[in-house]
Amino acid sequence: MTDYSPEEYSEYRLQRALETIKEVETHIEKEFWNTAVNRMYYACFYAVGALLIKYNVSPSTHSGVRQKFGQLFVKTGKISKTLAKHYTDLFEKRNKSDYNDFFDYDEDTVKSLLPPTIEFIDSIKELVEE
Numbered sequence: 001m002t003d004y005s006p007e008e009y010s011e012y013r014l015q016r017a018l019e020t021i022k023e024v025e026t027h028i029e030k031e032f033w034n035t036a037v038n039r040m041y042y043a044c045f046y047a048v049g050a051l052l053i054k055y056n057v058s059p060s061t062h063s064g065v066r067q068k069f070g071q072l073f074v075k076t077g078k079i080s081k082t083l084a085k086h087y088t089d090l091f092e093k094r095n096k097s098d099y100n101d102f103f104d105y106d107e108d109t110v111k112s113l114l115p116p117t118i119e120f121i122d123s124i125k126e127l128v129e130e
Contacts, residue, residue: 006053013050014128017043017121024114033105034097040117041094044087047124054128066091073127083123086116 004012020043027036045062048069052058055072059065066088074084090113097103 006056010050010054010128013046013053014125017047017050017124020046021118021121024117028107028110028114031107033107033110034103036110037090037093037097037105037113040113041090044090044117044120044124047121047128048087050128051124062091078127079123083116083120086113086120089113090117 020039024036024039024043027033027039045065048065051073052065052068057068057072059068069079069087070084073079074081093105093113097105
């Protein structure tokens with residue numbers, strides 16, 4: 001197994017985020033609404049992971065990632081509360097669509113989530129690349 005520096009691992013996670021957000025367009029085009037929500041959440045999750053890794057923070061759970069992100073980047077004003085709320089909203093929507101039977105998002109809901117998701121990832125990317 002190869003050891004990677006925090007910078008290399010952070011860059012890998014950021015690239016994962018950017019690739020994953022591209023997948024969303026295909027899922028929307030194919031009308032896979034729940035999958036699109038899932039991939040939007042994971043794109044944000046990978047981006048936040050890249051940011052935390054850059055600062056040598058490695059939580060082991062999704063909740064831990066969200067908590068550390070809030071503590072280190074939202075409460076300090078480096079990321080807006082509006083964008084942070086969007087990330088939390090995607091987490092909840094992803095859980096609902098992945099784990100609730102007979103639940104499907106619709107086109108309008110999913111398409112409305114994409115612009116703030118892209119904005120969120122762009123904001124994280126700027127912080128990672130500082």
